[in-house]
Amino acid sequence: MICKEVHKKMNSYLSEKLNKATFNEFELHLKDCASCRQIISEVKNTMTLADRTEELSADPFMFTRIQAQIENRSTERNRSWQKVLQPIAVTMIMLVGLFAGVSLGSKYYNDSLQLNANEYVLESEDEEIYLNALAYESIETFLLTDN
Amino acid sequence: MTEQDIVSGIKSGDQKAFRFLVDKYQKMVLNTCFQFVKDEDDAKDLTQDVFIEVFDSIHKFRGDSKLMTWLYRIAVNKSLNFVQRNKRKRLFGNLESFFSSGNFNDESSDTYNADKPLDDTERSKYLYQAIESLSQNQRIAFSLHNLDGISYAQIADVMNVSVSSVESLIHRAKVNLQKRLLDFYKNNIE
Incomplete structure (x- = not known):
């Protein structure tokens, strides 16, 4: 048997599915061929590891760690709410301030307009001339007169 | 403490019941995760996640299967997700190193x-x-x-x-x- 043939039959050899004659030939080849022998031995050794169970022991602080993580998570959750709520609250306060400012200002403006229109009544023609001097006497005429 | 006592205890917020569950099944969950991730620290982190998941979703446990079976399922799912995420990370890491140095740095294909x-x-x-x-x-x-x-x-x-x-x-x-x-x-x- 040559290496190529042996390679093809390795899986059957490891699964113990070779007939006696082929098995003997296979074994004979393994005696002479170091590399084929190494392949078979590495596969066997590695497969043995699959059956070996490595067991970890319990961690005495596991519960404390889990508890701390649950508590941290609820604090973080509150913080994340804070992060969302804070800008909303600030914007709301600013909008309320702006609205209050605008409504107060417009109220004062309307009041002052109402005061001018309703409460101030011209009492005489002299007063009207006095208040509207420019309309009655232009500045140029005023400067050209002697007295 | 029976399985039912543990479940109803955790549902009603009893810390002793939750502690009992962690102490009783910790080793089993830890070793299940370890079978999939083959790293002790990762297995410990996953065990924590498994019990937090149990704490959060105990109200969904109807008792159709055994508590232990339910724990195994959560542990297996968490571990498989972790392995999948790790694979993706490794792939992106390899792509990154390929684009930066022109070589694949594939740890999974050790020579x-x-x-x-x-x-x-x-x-x-x-x-x-x-x-x-x-x-x-x-x-x-x-x-x-x-x-x-x-x-x-x-x-x-x-x-x-x-x-x-x-x-x-x-x-x-x-x-x-x-x-x-x-x-x-x-x-x-x-």
Whole structure:
């Protein structure tokens, strides 16, 4: 048997599915061929590891760690709410301030307009001339007169 | 404390019941996760996640299956998700190193040094790579079967399949592992 043939039959050899004659030939080849022998031995050794169970022991602080993580998570959750709520609250306060400012200002403006229109009544023609001097006497005429 | 006492205790916020659950099943969950991730620290982190998940979703547990089966399922799902995430991370890491240096830095395809005799740590690494390449069901059945004290019937309950399916999955997993290891060593020992 040559290496190529042996390679093809390795899986059957490891699964113990070779007939006696082929098995003997296979074994004979393994005696002479170091590399084929190494392949078979590495596969066997590695497969043995699959059956070996490595067991970890319990961690005495596991519960404390889990508890701390649950508590941290609820604090973080509150913080994340804070992060969302804070800008909303600030914007709301600013909008309320702006609205209050605008409504107060417009109220004062309307009041002052109402005061001018309703409460101030011209009492005489002299007063009207006095208040509207420019309309009655232009500045140029005023400067050209002697007295 | 019976299983029912533990469940109803946790549902009503009893810390003692939750502590009892963690103490009783911690080792089982830890070793289940370890079978899939093969790293002690990762297995411990996953165990924490499993119990937090139990704490959060105990109200969903209706008692149709055993509490232990439910724990196994959560542990298996969490571990498989972790392995999947890790694979993706490794892939992106390799792509990143390829684009930055022009070479793949693939840790998963370690090369075999034929001149140096192998030790069990290296063999375990190759074995783990071979296990990672199995189909998901074969992998779950094979990994759970390696746990101490778990029966085929329990594995069947966890996987929601028949006992004969579990036997067949484990058998096929072993055959495939052997084939993959043979291919690996044939390619590296010449």
